[in-house]
Amino acid sequence: MSLTANNLPQHPPTDPAAVPEPGPQARSRPEPERLARAALSRLGEPGDATLGRWLARLDALDVVRAIRGDAPAEQLGVDSARLAAFRARAVDLDPVADLERVRAVGGRFIIPGDTEWPSQLDDLGEGRPTGLWVLGTGSLRLLALRSVAVVGARACTAYGAHVAGDLAAQLAERGWVVVSGGAYGIDAAAHRGALAVGGPTVGVLACGVDVAYPRGNTALIRRIAEQGLLVSELPPGEHPTRFRFVLRNRVIAALTRGTVVVEAALRSGALSTARRARDLNRHTMGVPGPVTSELSAGVHALIRSGAAAVVTDAAEVAELIGAIGEDLAPQRSGPVLPRDLLEPEAARVLEAVPATAEGAPVERLARQSGLPPDEVLQRLYELGSLGHVERHGAHWRLVRRR
């Protein structure tokens, strides 16, 4: 299908002000802005700077108009040569089908302005994703509020896998959401560690959220979607490339409060995530290891250069990111979403949480709220992000106000 097909959003030709404001995510017919961004997400590679510059000045719909030739490129101030390149790539574009395809597997496409959009991605500037394809339950924005990336080598050692799993489990037990890349090695160990203690975890993929890559992690990736979220800039069906892995790392770095590198050889991909995190003024941390291990050499180099702090357990990670957290997190200045603005399910779970010091386990909260335990847990993490509740061992309790 070509760009002139009817399923591309039609813009009122004379009045750009008539473009609908980005609203809450549509359940039925996608708004033109969402449709336009879905189209651009397939047209441009992640982090495309040209596209980013255009989108910084124009609505997505105007950019699509320029690509379609409905508006003269010069008048929009966009580079006509680059425009031609986009136009050439625009064969077979069908954003409506893409949106339907992701919805068919239970996913969605979120864009800036949506309630679920994590506003910290704005720190990426012109490299901000056009939109994010998301699969799973729970709000990406809320999960990302108290999130930390745990990344590292694919071909990790037993030591690295053990440390990553342990660290992720401890972070999840402290109410932190572990974000990683869904790859073999450290990534998989981190996701598994969080899942093992019932914590949600976010996998940021370099392929479509409906593509299980790497193949060997199929079951793990499915579990992440069930208990947490899969996130990608790439539309359904897309496969990873070396370039896409590197650009995916910037999303992991921007989404989280800090990045922990567990094992990384010199010149490894995990180090690029760490450097991105550093550039974005996120906390960058490294777990040391034996100096006799090449897989710790990259981490040690990062630490030696002053680019990363040494962390040896979850308490140390929480101490670092929590310090900034006190400023960023909603607890201090009052919750971002007050109780009466909570979604009905979250409000029901919150009502079930006791004010006692010992709290209650998920099962009891599920019985009392009449919601399935999986959803209760998801909501508890959201409520934790908002400063309403906190985890205490296997129990959850209300946060006492100062």
Add this chain to the structure above:
Amino acid sequence: MSLTANNLPQHPPTDPAAVPEPGPQARSRPEPERLARAALSRLGEPGDATLGRWLARLDALDVVRAIRGDAPAEQLGVDSARLAAFRARAVDLDPVADLERVRAVGGRFIIPGDTEWPSQLDDLGEGRPTGLWVLGTGSLRLLALRSVAVVGARACTAYGAHVAGDLAAQLAERGWVVVSGGAYGIDAAAHRGALAVGGPTVGVLACGVDVAYPRGNTALIRRIAEQGLLVSELPPGEHPTRFRFVLRNRVIAALTRGTVVVEAALRSGALSTARRARDLNRHTMGVPGPVTSELSAGVHALIRSGAAAVVTDAAEVAELIGAIGEDLAPQRSGPVLPRDLLEPEAARVLEAVPATAEGAPVERLARQSGLPPDEVLQRLYELGSLGHVERHGAHWRLVRRR
């Protein structure tokens, strides 16, 4: 024997100016200052602050006079209560016998003002050792010029022992003198690593240089005395105490350009050496290890607190201490001892070293200089400290002048 015995130095009772100046180390009859300091080294515990304060203002001989009661304590400005305590401990004092005892095993007692005295010990202020009992060949001052401490846990892991040995060997190959405490574990591995590649090494003991402690290191301690130096503040025959170990650490820290901690549990003794080094503005370095190992926890804590830099091999250690070294080392501002002031043996070895880029091995230099290989190696390290020669693999060559 009491303090009034004839073998204590007699001071001219009326004219303090008649006290002999500290001169080059006497081969035959010890000078009064050396004898007085030998007496004080047995009277006071290492680092005794009271004694240090007295010695900062008075000659050792005057302090001995005060202790003997030859001069009124008030007149000397010393605390009479502490003086009485010293007097009570002064039974059986026999410094002449002590000096003969150390000479009998091939050692000596060096004091501030001696050519061999390492002037960096002045950084200890009032805690500066009264004198040092030394056993072995080579000049402590010259060996200490390019020295680095490698210390750590006694009950180290196989990883720690491997890393310490490897690090020490590589440092020795780069012409650095490895200083440690002669203890089990990391200390022993560091000494052995240096000895294995033919490097001199300095063991700073918390007992007399004639006492093999710990017993299991007897052979190692003997080898250190043969190929390097044993050093102690404590006179012959003294045994270590917990207190003496801790105070010994300050000498290791002050003597060297930097201290590397290889493995240390939290609250370990090796950390006290590191903190001392830090306080003395020496480089403090830590070798990371598995975060799952309690024996790396102390090192990681040191690094995390910012008190120590991360080092993972000898090149990184040399980079750190060498940077300061460029300022401290004699190469830049011309040698401390020009050729014509060298001891005759050192001058003979220096004459044998070729000006070619490939240099010559120790054996050839021994043949050409007519000196035994052990002494040649010792002299080469001294000449290296003075910036005359440098090691190049197994060969030694002249340093090219800029």
